[in-house]
Amino acid sequence: MSALKEFFSPDRLAIVGASESSGWTRMLLDGIEAAAKPVEVIMVNPRRDSVHGHPCVARVADAPGPVDVAFVQVAPDRVLASVEEALDAGVRDFVVLSSGLGETGEAGKLAEARLAELMADRGGRLLGPNVSGFVNPAEGINLFGLPLPAQLRAGGVGLVMQSGGLATHALSLSAQWGIGISRMVTTGNEAAITASDVFADLVEDPSTTAIAIFLESVRDPALFADAATRARQLGKPVVALQAGRSEIGRSSALAHTGALVGDHAASVAGLEGLGVVCVDTLEELIASAGLLARFPEGLPGRRLGVVAASGGACELIADLSADLGLELPELPAAVVQALSAQLPAGGAATNPLDVTGFVVKDGSLVFTAADAFLDAVPEALDALIFQSVTLPTDEAARLPEVVERFRALARLQADGRAPVLLQTAATYALTPAQAALVAEVGIVLLPGVNIGLRAVSASVRSRELRARAQRHAESVDQVTRLAPGPTALPDLMRQAGVPAPPREVVATPDEVAGAASRVGCPVVVKVVSEEIAHKTEAGGVALGLPTPEMAADAARTMASTVAQRRPDAAVTGYEVVAMREPGVELLAAVVADPVWGPMLTVGAGGVLSELHADVATRSLPVDARDVGEMLAGLRTAPLLDGYRGMPGVERTACVEAVLSVVRLWELVADEAVAIEVNPFSGIGDRVEALDLLVEWRGRPS
Numbered sequence: 073m074s075a076l077k078e079f080f081s082p083d084r085l086a087i088v089g090a091s092e093s094s095g096w097t098r099m100l101l102d103g104i105e106a107a108a109k110p111v112e113v114i115m116v117n118p119r120r121d122s123v124h125g126h127p128c129v130a131r132v133a134d135a136p137g138p139v140d141v142a143f144v145q146v147a148p149d150r151v152l153a154s155v156e157e158a159l160d161a162g163v164r165d166f167v168v169l170s171s172g173l174g175e176t177g178e179a180g181k182l183a184e185a186r187l188a189e190l191m192a193d194r195g196g197r198l199l200g201p202n203v204s205g206f207v208n209p210a211e212g213i214n215l216f217g218l219p220l221p222a223q224l225r226a227g228g229v230g231l232v233m234q235s236g237g238l239a240t241h242a243l244s245l246s247a248q249w250g251i252g253i254s255r256m257v258t259t260g261n262e263a264a265i266t267a268s269d270v271f272a273d274l275v276e277d278p279s280t281t282a283i284a285i286f287l288e289s290v291r292d293p294a295l296f297a298d299a300a301t302r303a304r305q306l307g308k309p310v311v312a313l314q315a316g317r318s319e320i321g322r323s324s325a326l327a328h329t330g331a332l333v334g335d336h337a338a339s340v341a342g343l344e345g346l347g348v349v350c351v352d353t354l355e356e357l358i359a360s361a362g363l364l365a366r367f368p369e370g371l372p373g374r375r376l377g378v379v380a381a382s383g384g385a386c387e388l389i390a391d392l393s394a395d396l397g398l399e400l401p402e403l404p405a406a407v408v409q410a411l412s413a414q415l416p417a418g419g420a421a422t423n424p425l426d427v428t429g430f431v432v433k434d435g436s437l438v439f440t441a442a443d444a445f446l447d448a449v450p451e452a453l454d455a456l457i458f459q460s461v462t463l464p465t466d467e468a469a470r471l472p473e474v475v476e477r478f479r480a481l482a483r484l485q486a487d488g489r490a491p492v493l494l495q496t497a498a499t500y501a502l503t504p505a506q507a508a509l510v511a512e513v514g515i516v517l518l519p520g521v522n523i524g525l526r527a528v529s530a531s532v533r534s535r536e537l538r539a540r541a542q543r544h545a546e547s548v549d550q551v552t553r554l555a556p557g558p559t560a561l562p563d564l565m566r567q568a569g570v571p572a573p574p575r576e577v578v579a580t581p582d583e584v585a586g587a588a589s590r591v592g593c594p595v596v597v598k599v600v601s602e603e604i605a606h607k608t609e610a611g612g613v614a615l616g617l618p619t620p621e622m623a624a625d626a627a628r629t630m631a632s633t634v635a636q637r638r639p640d641a642a643v644t645g646y647e648v649v650a651m652r653e654p655g656v657e658l659l660a661a662v663v664a665d666p667v668w669g670p671m672l673t674v675g676a677g678g679v680l681s682e683l684h685a686d687v688a689t690r691s692l693p694v695d696a697r698d699v700g701e702m703l704a705g706l707r708t709a710p711l712l713d714g715y716r717g718m719p720g721v722e723r724t725a726c727v728e729a730v731l732s733v734v735r736l737w738e739l740v741a742d743e744a745v746a747i748e749v750n751p752f753s754g755i756g757d758r759v760e761a762l763d764l765l766v767e768w769r770g771r772p773s
Contacts, residue, residue, distance in 0.1 A: 076265070076273040079165050079197055080208045080255060082111060082140035085215065086132050086163070088154050089146035089170075090115040090123040096145050096169060096217040097123060100205070103220050108212025114139065133161035141165045143205070143215060148172035151201060152183055152190075159194050166191075168200035169217050174261040175202060184263050191264040203260035204236030207243065210254045210279040223507045227252010228281035228365035229358075230274035232267050234259050234288045235315075242286070242358055248501035249519050250510045251362035254280040268292040272299035275308060281368055284361035285312045286354070287339070293667050300346035304541060309364040309534045310348045313357040314339045337689050342668025345691030347541035349534040351526065355499075359523045360530035366516040367491050370535025371528065373454030375399045377445040378424030379438055380459035385497055386424035388521045389459065396529040400424055401452050403445070410444045427460070442484055442492070449490040457528070458484060459495045461517060469505035475513075482513040495524045544693050561766065568736035570749070571729055572761045573650040580646070581627035585620035587648040594618045594651040597627050598763075599634050603641040605765060610638045616651055623648065652760065656711050656721045657751035658703075660730045662692070662737040664745050670737060674699065674730055676708045677751030694734060699727045712754075721754030729759040744768055 085104070090097045101124055104111050115123040118130035129135055132142060142158045144151060144166060151170045158166070174184035184201065191198050199206070205216040209226035218240045224247050231246075233239040236258040246253050254277060257270045267285065272295060274280045283303065290296050303310050316336045340350045351357050364370065376398055380386050393400055400423050403411070411421035414437065419428050425445070427437050438460045445456050461481065464474045485492045495518040502510060510517065518524030565572060576587040577600060588595045599612030607613045611633030614626035627646050634643060657678035665671050672694055675687030688702035703709060703726055714720030729752050737747055745767040753762050 075276065076197070076269065077277070079141070079199075079265075080206055080257070081109075081211050081213055082165070082215070084112045084114065084135075084138065084140045086114045086116050086135055086139045086142045086158070087123075088116045088132065088142050088144045088158065089150075090117050090126075090128065091120070092123050094145065099219055100143065100215065100217045101126075103207070103214035103216045106220065106222075107214040111213060111215075116142075131161070132158040132163060135161070139163045141167060141215065143167045143169065143217075144200075145169040145217065148176075148180065148183070148201075152186055155187060155196075155198070156190060159190065159196060164194075164196045166196060166198040166200070167203060167205050167215060168198060168260075168263075169203060169205065170200075171202040173201045174263065184261060188263045196264070198264035199257070200260045201263060202236070203258040204239055206255065206257040207253065208255045209252070210277075221247035223247040223502065223504060225250065225252040225507070225511060226254065226279075228254055228279070229361045230254045230277060230280035230283045231256035231361075232259065232270045232274065232283070232285040233257065234262075234267055234286055236260060238286060238354060242284075242354060245355060245358040246362070247507075249359065249362060250502050250507055250517060251358060251365070262291055266291045266295075268295040268299060271296060271310075272302070275299050275303045275306065281308060282361050282365035283308060283310045284357050285310065285348075286315070286357065287312055287343075288315045290339075290667055293342075297346055300343075300348055300541075301545070304347045304538050307368055309368055309370060309531075309538070311357060311360045311364060311530060311534065312343050312348050312350050313352070313354060314343065314350055337687075338663075338665040338668055338671050341671050341689040342665065342691045344537050345541065345544075345668070347534075347538035349530050349537055351530055355519075355523050356526045356530065359519055359527040360534075362516060363493070363518065363527045363531050364534060366485075367531060370533075370538070371455045371491055371531045372450075372535065374532050375401050375452065375454045376528070377403075377448060377453040377456045378459055379427065379441045379445060379456065380424055381427050381438060382459075382497065383426040383428075385459050385521065386426050389424055389457065389525065392521060392525045396525060398525065398529060398532070404448050404452050407444050407448045407452075410447070411441060414440050414444070424457075424459075439480060439484065446487060446489040446492075453490060455491040455493060455528075457493045457495050457518075457524075459497065459521075461494050461496050463496065463500060463502070463506050464509070466503050466505040469503075469509045475509065478509055478513045478515065482515050485515050493518055493524075493528060496520055499523060540698070544695070547693075547695070561764070564736060564739050565761070565764065568732050568739055569728075570732040570736055570761050570764070571759055572764075573652055575647060575649040577645050577647050579644075581624060581631055584627040584646050584648055585624040587646075588617070588620040588623040591648050591650050593620065593623070595623050596649045596651050596762075597623055597630065598647045598649070599630055599643055600645040600647050601634075601638075601641045601643050604634070604638055610634050610641070611636075649762070652753055652762070653755065655719065655753040655755035655758075657753050658726060658730075658759075659687070659748070659750040660733045660752060661746060661748035661750070662733060664741070665691075670741065672699075672702075672730070672734060674702045675706060677753075692734065692737075694731075696727050696731065699730045703727065703730075719755045721759060722757045725757045725759045726752070726754060729754070729761070740766065 114135045115126045115128040117128045120128045142163045146154050173180040204218045207214045221244045239258045259267045408421040499520040574591045578587050595617050597614045604610050617623040659675045659677035661673045663671050670692040673689045686707045688705050748765045749761045
């Protein structure tokens with residue numbers, strides 16, 4: 073798709089299917105008339121002479137002069153003919169508001185496919201169908217079929233919305249919070265122009281400094297990845313809200329990973345692997361993008377200083393900071409001394425700092441305190457939250473003393489020592505007078521403690537994720553891939569360095585005794601069958617067999633039990649493995665996601681892995697630092713260090729074991745869909761794979 077700048081800045085618009093009875097037409101006209109740039113409107117309706125005072129033509133071909141964009145809002149069964157007629161008249165750019173096509177039955181899907189073919193064959197560009205349109209505040213243009221907020225500001229945030237209905241709420245939040253928008257585009261069914269196309273175009277748009285994306289699916293992941301890489305190169309942060317958190321099982325035969333890693337988790341891991349920070353709500357999406365537009369590099373770290381005029385606010389900030397992994401470190405002695413000299417009696421020089429109600433008497437106290445906090449950068453703090461912003465009434469908004477206080481806030485936010493984040497105590501909706509004041513002095517406000525701190529966390533993570541993506545991009549050419557090895561899985565495991573206890577595979581139960589003698593008792597015996605993933609449920613596992621004879625007897629019993637429970641499964645042998653004492657159990661798996669590519673999942677292992685669902689997922693490539701962070705983020709991470717007297721395991725050994733699974737994936741990636749070790753069992757510096765499953769392409773695991 074070519075650059076879309078001209079698409080979003082038309083001079084002449086044809087509304088195909090315009091009608092006075094249509095709310096779409098009226099709302100579209102309202103937006104056009106409210107915008108700064110005049111756009112000539114041509115109404116197209118063969119049954120009317122005029123619509124809302126604008127003269128009508130019967131067909132686009134009857135328009136007096138060329139048409140830049142046709143906005144199509146006819147019944148779904150008339151969309152194809154209307155678009156084709158406009159193409160014949162020379163129109164090349166289309167916004168199709170009409171729904172009832174690809175999101176409905178087969179007839180609608182066929183019609184939408186034909187739309188896509190028309191665009192490809194005739195060199196057209198189409199946004200939709202099933203879209204609301206777009207707004208382009210940077211150039212003063214609105215082509216949007218839904219209500220627009222009155223206080224919509226131009227600014228640095230570019231919005232890509234795969235939901236037209238949610239787009240109105242995203243714009244409303246932006247207006248309420250004083251966040252300026254460069255361009256907002258809804259993409260709907262994406263018969264031609266996709267979210268990836270719009271994303272790539274916004275990356276190159278000079279008026280866009282941060283990008284926010286509401287995603288349901290990614291139809292062009294390669295283009296999306298290229299755009300994310302380009303955004304990182306240009307220093308433009310990207311924040312995304314990926315819909316679909318509810319569990320959608322994978323069609324994978326793996327024992328556990330398919331249930332643990334759903335589509336949403338894989339999408340988030342894929343996005344974050346590209347340096348895109350993911351959030352959970354629309355409010356977080358807008359607030360985070362607004363903050364990142366002000367501080368595009370992201371906050372330099374998690375150590376926050378907080379200056380507030382309320383003890384309750386300090387408590388709320390401290391509680392949520394702990395939940396989000398943000399830190400409120402102690403202040404250096406020199407800063408404590410300086411603050412103590414300024415605070416009223418009873419005030420404590422702590423972080424977070426409550427300057428108490430004395431601020432009503434001395435409004436400069438909070439600024440003095442903020443200055444002292446900034447002296448702790450970078451020794452102890454990375455950023456400052458100034459939680460003492462009160463919005464004036466409309467009557468007071470133009471008072472000289474109020475304007476001067478907000479100018480002082482602007483000077484504080486521009487302090488070069490560290491990012492200063494101005495935060496209100498609760499969410500708000502700016503009145504016109506407040507919005508004008510905020511815009512005049514040029515400040516960015518965080519809307520309340522909850523949304524505000526989540527935006528702070530997203531800003532920190534944005535910087536971390538982009539650094540991680542860049543680290544992998546710079547090291548990708550240095551990765552030494554393993555040479556292709558023999559196809560036998562045990563040989564591949566050895567080549568990849570997957571640690572495992574001694575084991576042998578034999579063909580019959582009668583051979584199990586000899587294998588047990590060579591491996592060393594006690595042993596575990598497992599049935600070998602490509603068709604049985606859950607061996608325990610099939611009666612295909614026997615544990616703790618102390619002698620070779622008992623191992624052989626267990627194998628004979630196993631053969632009978634498996635034949636009864638799984639008569640459909642072909643048994644090819646019996647695996648005899650040296651028995652280990654119980655240790656910390658972990659799961660490590662790589663699954664080839666159809667959109668984002670291979671995903672590494674690490675989590676709590678053993679029979680309770682699905683019950684706990686305690687996992688972390690990242691897209692490949694990964695390195696030792698990534699794996700260490702994944703392990704540290706597990707709820708069961710304390711078990712690694714030894715919990716209540718239980719034996720622990722060295723984290724470096726766990727990291728190396730997980731990386732061995734990644735190396736094994738590199739060997740089998742062309743032939744496998746997924747591999748899973750569950751569990752790795754570890755004690756001390758020994759971590760060993762006790763069970764390995766591979767899902768091969770085109771055949772059962």
